[in-house]
Amino acid sequence: MIMERQQQAIASFQVGYNCCQAIVLAYRAELKIDERTAIELGASYGGGRYQGLCGALAGCYIVTNQLKGTPKTNDPAECVGAATEKIIVRLNQDFQQACGSLYCKEIIGKRPCSEYVGEACRILEKTVGSGK
Numbered sequence: 257m258i259m260e261r262q263q264q265a266i267a268s269f270q271v272g273y274n275c276c277q278a279i280v281l282a283y284r285a286e287l288k289i290d291e292r293t294a295i296e297l298g299a300s301y302g303g304g305r306y307q308g309l310c311g312a313l314a315g316c317y318i319v320t321n322q323l324k325g326t327p328k329t330n331d332p333a334e335c336v337g338a339a340t341e342k343i344i345v346r347l348n349q350d351f352q353q354a355c356g357s358l359y360c361k362e363i364i365g366k367r368p369c370s371e372y373v374g375e376a377c378r379i380l381e382k383t384v385g386s387g388k
Contacts, residue, residue: 265312265377266370274302278373279315279380287322297332304360306333312369312376313358316347320384343383350379 265282269275277298280287284294297318302311314333321327325340335344348358354375357363363372 261381262374262377265373269370269373274298275311275369275373275376276301276306276315276318279312279376280318282377283319283322283380287319289322301333304364308359308361310351310355310358310360310363310372310376312373313347313351316351316376316380316384317344319380320344320347323384346383347379350383351376354379 261282265278268281269278273281273295277295280294280298281291284291287294289297298311298315300306301314301318304311306314306317317333317335318327320340320343321332321335324343326336328334328336335341352358355363355372356366
């Protein structure tokens with residue numbers, strides 16, 4: 257399932273969705289949302305537009321909130337509560353280790369962004385899994 261989800265995310269990115277949208281799209285079945293909703297959730301968070309973070313990581317935040325937290329309608333990437341905050345700390349640590357930084361401007365151009373999307377998806381699957 258991890259490879260399938262990674263492939264979905266990378267394919268979405270390669271056809272033009274931003275890095276955040278690619279992650280959310282790969283999890284839309286588990287999130288019980290349609291494609292349009294997934295695209296809208298991630299639309300404003302790609303390319304370092306969420307606190308400078310890699311958009312794929314911001315997508316991980318959105319998925320984490322939807323599966324494990326209490327998502328805010330005005331900021332679906334903001335994690336609320338001790339349980340989701342612990343997950344985010346782990347996501348951040350693993351992403352930092354795998355990619356060298358959490359921040360788009362520090363990693364962009366070092367590897368293809370599709371690799372960061374795949375790595376974020378792998379880390380998310382390992383950390384959160386595929387359901388509540």
